[in-house]
Each structure stands twice: as C-alpha cells, then as structure tokens.
Amino acid sequence: MPVRSPSLVELNAFLAVARAGSFRQAAQELHVTQAAVSRAVLRLEQELGQAVLARSAGGVSLTPAGTQLRQLVEKPVAALQAAAVRMRKTPERLRLRLSVVTSLGALWLMPRLEAFHLLHPEVEIEFRQYHHDEDFTRDDIDLWIAIKRSAPQRWPRHIAAQYLIGRxxxxxxxxxxxxxxxxxxxxxxxxxxxxxxxxxxxxxxxxxxxxxxxxxxxxxxxxxxxxxxxxxxxxxxxxxxxxxxxxxxxxxxxxxxxxxxxxxTGRGYFLCRRRAQDAHPAAELFAQWLMQQAGAPPTV
CATH class of the missing domain: 3.40.190.10 (Periplasmic binding protein-like II)
Structure with a gap:
C-alpha cells in the first residue's frame, strides 16, 4: 500500500512556521537551518498540490488550506510525539522546571495538574519561585507562565511568548x-x-x-x-x-x-520560553497540554 501522507519532518516544519509566524523562528525552534525548514514546507506543498503558507515581505501567514491542515494535524502530531516519549524502551524521568504567577498557579493551574500527571507520569515538575520583576535571564527555569502587565509591553527578544488565558x-x-x-x-x-x-x-x-x-x-x-x-x-x-x-x-x-x-485588558497570562532553548521533551509535552487546557471549558 503506497504511503500518501506527508512525513513528520514536513508536518513538524509546517507546524513550527504556523506557530512562530516566520521561517527563521521556526528553524530556531527546531534547531535546524532556515533553508531546511523552507525545503520541508515546499515538499509538503508539492505533495498536497496547493500552498499552505502565504509568503510576503511582511512575513508568513496561513492560507485557507494551511489553516485547515493545521486544525487536522496539530493534535495528532503532538500525540505521536507524546507516544514516542512514553514508549521509549528505557523510560526516563523527564524534569520540567516551571515558574508560574502565584495567583494563576493556585487558582487555575493546580486544580488541573493531576490530569497532566495522569497523562504524563514520566514528567516531573519542579516549581520555582516566581519573580514579579522577572527579566527571563535565569537558567534554572525551562518555562514561565508570566503576566503581561500592560497592553503595549514587549517581551525580551530572546523570549518566545504565546498568549494563554486571562485577557x-x-x-x-x-x-x-x-x-x-x-x-x-x-x-x-x-x-x-x-x-x-x-x-x-x-x-x-x-x-x-x-x-x-x-x-x-x-x-x-x-x-x-x-x-x-x-x-x-x-x-x-x-x-x-x-x-x-x-x-x-x-x-x-x-x-x-x-x-x-x-x-x-489587553494583558493576560503568557507561556514563555527561551528561543534558543535546546530540545526539551518535557517542556513540549507540558506546553501542548497547557494550551489545550486554556481552550477547554472550565473544570468544576
């Protein structure tokens, strides 16, 4: 039976560009060259017979076909990555060092955290102190859940921030x-x-x-x-x-x-990580789960 689906390399390249909004940032996330990401997306488009990304001088955006593809493959690709981590022949204890705004941690995250542990018992989370004047230069943190204190606030250039909840x-x-x-x-x-x-x-x-x-x-x-x-x-x-x-x-x-x-308010809570961070399976598993929780109905 011939294989008709795109490869995971191509899908991961496409999803990284969709998340980051640029080939350069996607390459940093995947720890490959920008040319490698561009070639993978081009192969994907050739296999599908249509463009999934609209390229312009102002940046990269999803075409209608790209939006549909992202909706169809994002969760399955994440599930495959999670399965690969869990099914390793010699499972390792994955450690995630996390810093969370105190109020969000106590009132929103903690009631959900047992669900994450049930899904990913191999991940060990260590909570580190949250600093209100955080400058994101600490090396003892893998992920931050930080508050945007004003609508015009800009994150440091070395930090990738994704809106989570609380606007x-x-x-x-x-x-x-x-x-x-x-x-x-x-x-x-x-x-x-x-x-x-x-x-x-x-x-x-x-x-x-x-x-x-x-x-x-x-x-x-x-x-x-x-x-x-x-x-x-x-x-x-x-x-x-x-x-x-x-x-x-x-x-x-x-x-x-x-x-x-x-x-x-134009503010809210954001999931933050260093752009130059090495591949971190625990951080990826937690980030994917966290974004799903942010879009899910409230728990009682």
Missing part, C-alpha cells in the same frame, strides 16, 4: 449582593473591589458596558487576587477579576456574574 475581566459578587446589582449602573453603585496593581480594570469594564464609572466610588484594593476573591466571597462588594481565576467559585455558586459581559 478578559468580569464583575463577580455573592448571590445576595447580585440582587441589587443587576444592571451596570446599579452594579457600579456598589463597593467596587479591585486589584491594586490594575486599578483601571473597573474603568475598562464600565466602558465596555456603556456605563459611567462614578467619580467618587467606594471599595477596597488588594495586591493579591486570592484576597480580592475572598473579599468578594465575604460580601464586601463586587470584584473585578479575570474569569479564569474565579472559575471554581463561579462553578460552585459561591460567586456569580450579576451583569453579563466582560472587558478586554
């Missing part, structure tokens, strides 16, 4: 307080709880709702999201938070979203 903020409170906060103006008359590092979140939410933020508002600020959510649970007011950080409270009914709608 949207919502208003949350208890059922009792929600009874008197069922419209945007009524909600904004409540005590407004906020993260002290991001005091503009309420203004963004009000603008998204077409409402006016009171000039003399009341409410408290907190420097930890966990304390902000606890204050909302206790009935102190309405909190503005990233929905992913309140998902357990929303699923259990401890908190509700009294007024539907969210606002984009």
């Amino acid at each position: 949207e903020v919502v208003a949350v409170c208890t059922h009792e307080r929600a009874r008197t906060a069922q419209t945007a103006p009524l909600l904004l008359a409540q005590p407004l709880l906020y993260h002290s590092n991001f005091p503009d979140n309420w203004a963004l939410w009000a603008q998204a709702q077409g409402a006016k933020l009171p000039l003399q508002r009341k409410g408290a600020g907190f420097d930890l999201v966990m304390n902000l959510i606890e204050a909302a649970r206790s009935g102190m007011g309405v909190a503005i938070v990233q929905q992913c950080l309140a998902e357990a409270d929303l699923a259990s009914g401890r908190l509700v979203i009294p007024v539907p709608g969210s606002a984009s």
Whole structure:
C-alpha cells in the first residue's frame, strides 16, 4: 500500500512556521537551518498540490488550506510525539522546571495538574519561585507562565511568548449582593473591589458596558487576587477579576456574574520560553497540554 501522507519532518516544519509566524523562528525552534525548514514546507506543498503558507515581505501567514491542515494535524502530531516519549524502551524521568504567577498557579493551574500527571507520569515538575520583576535571564527555569502587565509591553527578544488565558475581566459578587446589582449602573453603585496593581480594570469594564464609572466610588484594593476573591466571597462588594481565576467559585455558586459581559485588558497570562532553548521533551509535552487546557471549558 503506497504511503500518501506527508512525513513528520514536513508536518513538524509546517507546524513550527504556523506557530512562530516566520521561517527563521521556526528553524530556531527546531534547531535546524532556515533553508531546511523552507525545503520541508515546499515538499509538503508539492505533495498536497496547493500552498499552505502565504509568503510576503511582511512575513508568513496561513492560507485557507494551511489553516485547515493545521486544525487536522496539530493534535495528532503532538500525540505521536507524546507516544514516542512514553514508549521509549528505557523510560526516563523527564524534569520540567516551571515558574508560574502565584495567583494563576493556585487558582487555575493546580486544580488541573493531576490530569497532566495522569497523562504524563514520566514528567516531573519542579516549581520555582516566581519573580514579579522577572527579566527571563535565569537558567534554572525551562518555562514561565508570566503576566503581561500592560497592553503595549514587549517581551525580551530572546523570549518566545504565546498568549494563554486571562485577557478578559468580569464583575463577580455573592448571590445576595447580585440582587441589587443587576444592571451596570446599579452594579457600579456598589463597593467596587479591585486589584491594586490594575486599578483601571473597573474603568475598562464600565466602558465596555456603556456605563459611567462614578467619580467618587467606594471599595477596597488588594495586591493579591486570592484576597480580592475572598473579599468578594465575604460580601464586601463586587470584584473585578479575570474569569479564569474565579472559575471554581463561579462553578460552585459561591460567586456569580450579576451583569453579563466582560472587558478586554489587553494583558493576560503568557507561556514563555527561551528561543534558543535546546530540545526539551518535557517542556513540549507540558506546553501542548497547557494550551489545550486554556481552550477547554472550565473544570468544576
């Protein structure tokens, strides 16, 4: 039976370009030359009989056929790579050194982590201290999950950053307080709880709702999201938070979203790694799983 499918070399080259948006960055990711990546993608296009990448002076983008191909092969290729790691004749203990923003780690990642261990028991994760002033020069970290602190912020050139989750903020409170906060103006008359590092979140939410933020508002600020959510649970007011950080409270009914709608901060959490990092199977397995979790429905 003749083999009609493209090779894994060609598919991996295509997927790397699709993720990175350039042949140069894809070559760095795969630790091969840019010419090798270009040749592999060209062979793929010749086998398929159509272009999967649109090349221009401004960069590389997916054609409609390329978008369809990525959707069809990305998960199967990742599954094959994971299977190869797990089925080695002499399985090795793979170590991943991870640094995670404290709030996201405690409220979003930890409840999911057992699922990763069940899928990949060969991977050992070591959590390292997260630095709020991180400059990404540490050599004791393989992956970071870091927060983008402002919309215009640029990551260091040696870091590849991929958006994960947390760009949207919502208003949350208890059922009792929600009874008197069922419209945007009524909600904004409540005590407004906020993260002290991001005091503009309420203004963004009000603008998204077409409402006016009171000039003399009341409410408290907190420097930890966990304390902000606890204050909302206790009935102190309405909190503005990233929905992913309140998902357990929303699923259990401890908190509700009294007024539907969210606002984009342009920030959020990003998965970061060094562009020049050597091949790291544990990091690849975790990154693929993490991106799937970010796109999955919340867990209860």
